[in-house]
Amino acid sequence: MTPVELSRTVLRAVRSAVEDGELDVVVPSRAVVTPPGPGGSGDYATNIALRLAREAGRPPRDVAEILRARLCRADRVADVLVSGPGFLNVHLADDLATSALVRRIRADGERYGYSEECAGDEPVLLRVPFDVRAEVVADSLVRIIASQGGRVEVAHGEPATLRPVPAAEDPAPLGGDASRWALLHPAGHDRPRITAEHLVQRESNPLFRVRYAHARTCALARAGARLHLVPEPGDTAQTDARPLLRALAEYPHALAHAARHRAPDRLARHLVGTADAFLAVQHTVLPLGDEKPSAAHRARLALAEAAGTVLAGGLSLLGISAPVHL
Missing domain, CATH: 3.30.1360.70 (Arginyl tRNA synthetase N-terminal domain)
Known part of the structure; x- marks a missing residue:
C-alpha cells in the first residue's frame, strides 16, 4: 500500500x-x-x-x-x-504490502508516482532570471509538475517567481548529467558546488550512487535471466528490505512535494535515499554459492526491478540519464 x-x-x-x-x-x-x-x-x-x-x-x-x-x-x-x-x-501486512507495491510499479513503469493532483489548476507561471541554474530548475519543474497533471509556462524577466541561488562557476565543464545534478541536488536557497567531485565514481558522490544503483538493477536482471529466474512479486522474507520498500512507497509523495513546493531537490534527495536502501540489500537478490533459487529470490528480483524503474523514472524527470552499464 x-x-x-x-x-x-x-x-x-x-x-x-x-x-x-x-x-x-x-x-x-x-x-x-x-x-x-x-x-x-x-x-x-x-x-x-x-x-x-x-x-x-x-x-x-x-x-x-x-x-x-x-x-x-x-x-x-x-x-x-x-x-x-x-x-x-x-x-x-508485509506480504500483501510488498507484493501490491511491486505489482503497482511494474504495471505503471516509469509513470509510477504520476497523479492528477494538479490537474485543473491554473497553469503555473515560472518567471526566471537569465541564469543557468534557474533555467535548469525550471526545465525540471516542467516535467515534475506535468507528472502531477499540471502545466507550466516559463518566461524570463522580473519580478522573478523562481530564483534559486546562482552557481558561482559555469557548470558546463562537468557535462550534461553531472552539471544538472550539481544544480538540482542542493536546495534552492543553497549555493551549488561546481567541482569535479560530481564526476568521481565513489560512494561520496550521490549522483554516482544513484546511477550505479540503477545499473546494478539492470545487471541483476541480466544475471537472473541467465539463471532462468523470473521476477515475481511476493514476500522477500527480508526485514532489511523495509527501508527500500518504504522509499519506493514514498516516491509518489516525494514527486507531489517536489511539484507543490517547486523543489526538484526533494526528488533528487529521495532518489539518493532509494539508491542507498537498494545498495544495502542488492547482494541478497540472487542465490549465493550452492543456494537454490527460491520464491524469495524471485520476489527480491522483482523488488530490484521496481527499484530500477523508480530510479530511472526519477532521473528522467530531472533530465539525467540512467545508464544500464556503469
Missing part, C-alpha cells in the same frame, strides 16, 4: 465515522501520511485525529480510537496503534 493509497484509506475511515454519527466533522480533502516519528511505530503514521479533534469537540485520542477501529478492518492493514497525543501508527 502506497502512502497515497493509505491516505485514501484514512479518509474513508473518517467518512465512515461521520456517516455513522460517531464524528461530527467535515471530511478533509487530504490526510497526511508520513513515516512514524520518534516514539511512533509501524510503517506509517498520520496526525488526522489531532487535526479533527477541535472540530469534533473531543480529545484527540478519542478521535484516534474511533478511526483506529475502522482502519484495522481495512484491506492490507495488519494493525493500528495510537501513540502520543493521538497519532495513528499503521502496520501494513
Whole structure:
C-alpha cells in the first residue's frame, strides 16, 4: 500500500465515522501520511485525529480510537496503534504490502508516482532570471509538475517567481548529467558546488550512487535471466528490505512535494535515499554459492526491478540519464 493509497484509506475511515454519527466533522480533502516519528511505530503514521479533534469537540485520542477501529478492518492493514497525543501508527501486512507495491510499479513503469493532483489548476507561471541554474530548475519543474497533471509556462524577466541561488562557476565543464545534478541536488536557497567531485565514481558522490544503483538493477536482471529466474512479486522474507520498500512507497509523495513546493531537490534527495536502501540489500537478490533459487529470490528480483524503474523514472524527470552499464 502506497502512502497515497493509505491516505485514501484514512479518509474513508473518517467518512465512515461521520456517516455513522460517531464524528461530527467535515471530511478533509487530504490526510497526511508520513513515516512514524520518534516514539511512533509501524510503517506509517498520520496526525488526522489531532487535526479533527477541535472540530469534533473531543480529545484527540478519542478521535484516534474511533478511526483506529475502522482502519484495522481495512484491506492490507495488519494493525493500528495510537501513540502520543493521538497519532495513528499503521502496520501494513508485509506480504500483501510488498507484493501490491511491486505489482503497482511494474504495471505503471516509469509513470509510477504520476497523479492528477494538479490537474485543473491554473497553469503555473515560472518567471526566471537569465541564469543557468534557474533555467535548469525550471526545465525540471516542467516535467515534475506535468507528472502531477499540471502545466507550466516559463518566461524570463522580473519580478522573478523562481530564483534559486546562482552557481558561482559555469557548470558546463562537468557535462550534461553531472552539471544538472550539481544544480538540482542542493536546495534552492543553497549555493551549488561546481567541482569535479560530481564526476568521481565513489560512494561520496550521490549522483554516482544513484546511477550505479540503477545499473546494478539492470545487471541483476541480466544475471537472473541467465539463471532462468523470473521476477515475481511476493514476500522477500527480508526485514532489511523495509527501508527500500518504504522509499519506493514514498516516491509518489516525494514527486507531489517536489511539484507543490517547486523543489526538484526533494526528488533528487529521495532518489539518493532509494539508491542507498537498494545498495544495502542488492547482494541478497540472487542465490549465493550452492543456494537454490527460491520464491524469495524471485520476489527480491522483482523488488530490484521496481527499484530500477523508480530510479530511472526519477532521473528522467530531472533530465539525467540512467545508464544500464556503469
